[in-house]
Every structure is written in structure tokens, then in C-alpha cells.
Amino acid sequence: MKAVTLVGWTVLALGLAGAAAAEVTIIRAGHLLDPQGGRMLDHQTIVIRDGIIESVGPSVAEPAGAKIIDLGAFTVLPGLIDAHTHLTIDQKSKDPLSELEHTAAERAFGSLPSARTVLLSGFTTVRDLGSYRALVDVALRDAINRGDVVGPRMYVAGAFVTIAGGAGAVTGFAPDVTLPWDLRFGNANSPTEVRERIRALAGQRVDVIKLFATGAVLTHNSNPFGRESTREELEAAVEEAHNFGLKVAVHGHGAEGIKAAVRAGVASIEHGTMLDEEGRALMKQHGTYLVPTLEVHGCIGEGYPAEFIAKSQQISAAHFQNFRKAVAAGVKIAFGTDIGVCAFGENAREFALMVENGMTPMQAIQSATVGGADLLGIGDKLGAIQPGKIADVIAVRGDPLANVRALEDVRFVMKQGVVYRQD
Ligand SMILES: [Zn+2]
Numbered sequence: 115m116k117a118v119t120l121v122g123w124t125v126l127a128l129g130l131a132g133a134a135a136a137e138v139t140i141i142r143a144g145h146l147l148d149p150q151g152g153r154m155l156d157h158q159t160i161v162i163r164d165g166i167i168e169s170v171g172p173s174v175a176e177p178a179g180a181k182i183i184d185l186g187a188f189t190v191l192p193g194l195i196d197a198h199t200h201l202t203i204d205q206k207s208k209d210p211l212s213e214l215e216h217t218a219a220e221r222a223f224g225s226l227p228s229a230r231t232v233l234l235s236g237f238t239t240v241r242d243l244g245s246y247r248a249l250v251d252v253a254l255r256d257a258i259n260r261g262d263v264v265g266p267r268m269y270v271a272g273a274f275v276t277i278a279g280g281a282g283a284v285t286g287f288a289p290d291v292t293l294p295w296d297l298r299f300g301n302a303n304s305p306t307e308v309r310e311r312i313r314a315l316a317g318q319r320v321d322v323i324k325l326f327a328t329g330a331v332l333t334h335n336s337n338p339f340g341r342e343s344t345r346e347e348l349e350a351a352v353e354e355a356h357n358f359g360l361k362v363a364v365h366g367h368g369a370e371g372i373k374a375a376v377r378a379g380v381a382s383i384e385h386g387t388m389l390d391e392e393g394r395a396l397m398k399q400h401g402t403y404l405v406p407t408l409e410v411h412g413c414i415g416e417g418y419p420a421e422f423i424a425k426s427q428q429i430s431a432a433h434f435q436n437f438r439k440a441v442a443a444g445v446k447i448a449f450g451t452d453i454g455v456c457a458f459g460e461n462a463r464e465f466a467l468m469v470e471n472g473m474t475p476m477q478a479i480q481s482a483t484v485g486g487a488d489l490l491g492i493g494d495k496l497g498a499i500q501p502g503k504i505a506d507v508i509a510v511r512g513d514p515l516a517n518v519r520a521l522e523d524v525r526f527v528m529k530q531g532v533v534y535r536q537d
Contacts, residue, residue: 138163138180139531141507143190146170147514149483150498152476154515160190162505165531169501183533185509185526191479192499193238193506193529194521195486196461198363198384198405198450201228201268202245202254205454208417210246210284210333218247218296225254229265231459234535236524238506239267241450241490243324243363243384246284248273248299252318264534267506269490271363272320273300275311275351279335280342281326281365286334300324305350308343312351316358322490323355323362325380328371331414331425332455338367338387338425341374348378361491363405367429369393376402382448382489386440387433394443403489405450406437408467413456434471441472448489449482462521465514475518505531 139162146158161168161176169175202225204212216224232240245251255268274282278301284293300315302308312323327343329336343351348364355362361381366372369390372383376396382403383389389397389404397404411430414422441447449468451461468478487497495504509526527535 138168138177139183139505140176140180141183141190141528142186143188143509144186145189145513146499147189147191147479148498149192149476149480150500152480154189154513158190160499160505160507162531165505167499167501167503167505170499183526183536188509188511188525189513189520190499190507190509190526191514192483192497193508193527194236194462194482195239195241195449195490195497196232196237196266196451196453196482197241197382197403197448197486197489198407198452199232199240199242199461200244200452200454201225201232201240201242201265201458202247202250203454205457208422209419211286213246213284213297214287218250221245221247222250222253225250226263226265228454228458229254229258229263229268232453232461233264233266233529234524234527235459235461236508236510236521236527237266237461238508238527238529239269239486239490239492239496241269241322241363241486242271243322244271244274244282244300246274246297248296249318252320255321267529269321271322271324272315272318273311273324275300275302275308275315275323275325277301277303277326277342281328281330281333281336282324283333285336302347305344305346308347308350309354312354312358312360316360320360323351323360324365325351325362325375326365327375328366328368330365330367331410331429332418332422334419334421338429340368341371343371343375345374345378348375348380352379361489376400384450385433385452387429387436389436389440391439394440394445397440397445398443401446403446403448403485404437404440405448405489406433406468407450407452407464408434408437408471409460409464410452410455434467437468438472441477446485447473447477447481448485449478462524465518465521469518475515478518479514479521
């Protein structure tokens with residue numbers, strides 16, 4: 115059992131207890147939600163050895179001397195996966211221009227409570243899709259992996275690959291201002307520059323490439339309906355990323371930008387706001403994931419620049435409608451929130467919006483477990499509570515299949531066999 119070192123009081127107590135206990139842990143689950151099988155099981159026992167699930171079932175052999183965790187009054191699920199987060203973004207700032215008021219070190223330390231809050235709310239894995247200050251996310255991922263910082267397992271993008279002045283750039287300042295290197299690390303204005311940036315990011319050990327095919331809501335002077343990356347740039351991005359074993363996640367609001375990205379072979383469309391019928395068919399044909407991020411609209415309000423609020427209001431109804439159509443059409447969906455817009459720890463509010471807009475609670479939970487794991491390319495390790503998988507386990511009161519909001523109140527969090535929360 116791994117010891118947790120740098121932690122607050124709740125985690126410290128549990129971490130030390132975990133470190134002192136046997137290497138084998140047994141969880142007794144009153145109910146166990148199995149997203150892979152699409153079913154709820156009763157009275158299951160989970161045996162965990164050195165952070166890996168050894169066995170699961172109603173009557174499995176229980177090794178002597180194991181630490182017992184009684185979750186008989188809870189519904190137990192696999193640790194949740196949020197496929198679209200921004201843990202290094204300052205949630206309180208509301209404006210990318212405020213990046214100019216802070217150093218990268220401030221953003222790094224500022225992200226520590228965010229990472230911790232997201233983990234303790236039940237999200238044990240995140241795909242973190244971009245940091246304004248390049249590579250702060252890489253440093254945070256590594257600090258979490260070392261055990262220096264409490265947070266979810268992170269798969270990081272390193273920077274936003276974007277046209278200069280585009281959706282992923284810091285914009286809205288005078289043209290004679292030169293940004294520091296780490297606020298323009300992902301800028302690329304041709305297929306060649308896209309390849310160059312992806313090579314540079316791969317060399318900095320990123321896990322995924324985040325690229326902008328259309329304008330954005332939360333960027334000054336940016337039109338969400340307009341296209342940014344060209345077909346040639348999108349194709350170059352996919353080929354170059356694949357050369358390094360990386361997938362490409364594409365920010366897409368407008369329908370034409372979305373379709374160009376899908377045709378180029380990207381792994382996921384983020385937001386998918388104006389996804390149309392042809393786009394749905396293309397996504398099904400290519401097996402492209404949609405990562406909806408529905409909850410942001412409810413959080414873009416007071417304190418934001420008027421331009422951002424107006425754009426969000428303009429597109430939110432269509433976003434919900436087109437998500438509903440995508441679900442009905444059978445487009446693959448992976449749960450993602452864009453957290454950093456809404457407050458860290460409010461990730462699970464996305465579930466209720468998914469269910470209000472056409473998913474069953476089971477489908478929504480599948481999108482945040484087996485679906486997310488498949489998109490991240492970690493389906494052999496995570497996303498389900500099965501022998502051989504990493505022991506990421508959470509628990510909630512009540513039945514999330516009856517009321518998916520039960521996931522907004524997570525009471526138990528284990529990541530790789532280590533207990534971080536047990537209320
Ligand atoms: Zn985002």
C-alpha cells in the first residue's frame with residue numbers, strides 16, 4: 115500500500131492508516147454498479163492487493179489479515195473519469211487576460227487545491243485539456259504521480275495548439291505586446307508549424323494533443339461558429355500525433371469545423387455545440403467520441419466579460435438539443451465538464467444535465483467510466499471494478515440509477531488502492 119505524504123488532515127489520517135495496514139484491502143459493497151455489464155449487483159466483496167483488484171464477487175476468498183472497509187450501506191462504483199478538465203486554470207479569474215497577472219509558479223501552486231478537490235469529489239482520472247501557461251499541467255501530473263500532491267491521475271495536453279490570436283490563445287491585448295514563451299507555446303499557423311508544436315509537446319511528455327478547429331466562447335474576439343484550423347492542419351495534427359502514439363482532442367463549436375476534424379481522424383470532439391446530422395453520421399462512421407461539457411453554460415455569468423456571456427447564451431439551447439440528437443443517434447459519448455469554468459469539485463453536476471438531455475443514468479455513468487477509459491486508451495486498466503484493473507473505487511449513498519445526483523455527494527474515494535476519503 116502506497117503512503118500518502120503531503121496531505122491535509124482528512125487525507126493524512128486515512129493515508130497513515132492505509133500505510134500501516136496490510137497490503138491487502140477488502141471492500142464490502144452493499145451495492146456495486148458494474149458499468150461494463152450495465153447492471154447493479156448486491157453484496158459484493160472486492161479484494162485489492164497492492165493497488166490492483168484481485169477478485170470481485172458475492173463470495174470470494176478473503177485473505178487473512180486484510181484491512182476491511184465496510185461500504186455495506188453504500189453504492190460502490192469505479193472511480194470516475196472526466197475527459198475534459200483544466201486543473202491549472204484559475205477558476206476565479208473569468209478572463210484569460212488575467213493569465214498576464216500571474217506567473218507560472220502561481221498557477222502551479224494555485225492548482226493544488228483544485229486537483230485535490232476534484233479527486234475528493236470522486237474523479238480519480240482526468241484528461242486535462244490544456245493549460246494557458248504551457249507545461250504547468252505536466253508538472254502537476256508528475257507531482258501527483260510522485261505522491262507529492264493529492265490529485266487525480268492526469269493525462270495532460272501541455273498547451274493549446276491553436277492559430278495565433280485564435281480560440282486557444284490569450285487574446286484581447288494590443289498587438290505590440292509580446293507574450294512570454296509559455297503563453298504562446300502551442301501557437302501554430304501552418305501544417306508545418308502544427309507538426310513542429312506537436313513534436314515539441316511530445317518531447318515534453320504530454321499524453322494527448324488539444325487542438326482548436328473553431329472559435330471559442332471564452333476567448334476575446336473569437337467566433338465559435340468560425341473555422342480556425344484548416345483541413346491540412348487538422349490532417350497534419352492527427353498524423354504527427356499518431357507518430358508519437360498520441361490522440362488528438364479537438365475543440366469544436368461550429369458544424370463545419372467539427373466535420374473537418376472528424377474527417378481528419380481526431381479521437382474526440384469537445385463541446386460539439388452545433389453538431390449537425392452529417393456530423394453525427396461522420397462521428398459514428400469514424401468512431402469519434404463526443405465530450406459534451408454541458409454544465410459550463412450554467413456557470414458563465416456574473417464576472418465574465420459581456421462578450422463571453424452573450425456567446426454562451428446564444429449557443430446553449432442548440433448545444434443541449436444537438437447533444438440530445440447525438441445520444442439518440444448513438445454517437446459515442448465520453449463524460450467531460452470543462453471544469454475550471456464551473457467550480458472544481460462540481461464535475462458531477464454534468465450527470466444530471468446528460469440525463470435531462472436524453473441519456474439514461476446508466477449511460478451517463480458508463481460515459482464517465484468505461485467510455486472515458488476507452489477514449490483515453492486505458493480501458494485495460496481503468497473504468498471498471500474487475501480483476502486485474504487498478505483499484506480506483508468510489509462510493510455514494512443511495513442509488514445513482516434512480517437519482518443520478520447521488521454522484522454529486524461522493525463519500526468514499528480510493529485511487530490505486532489508497533483511501534483518500536472515507537466520510
Ligand atoms: Zn476546455
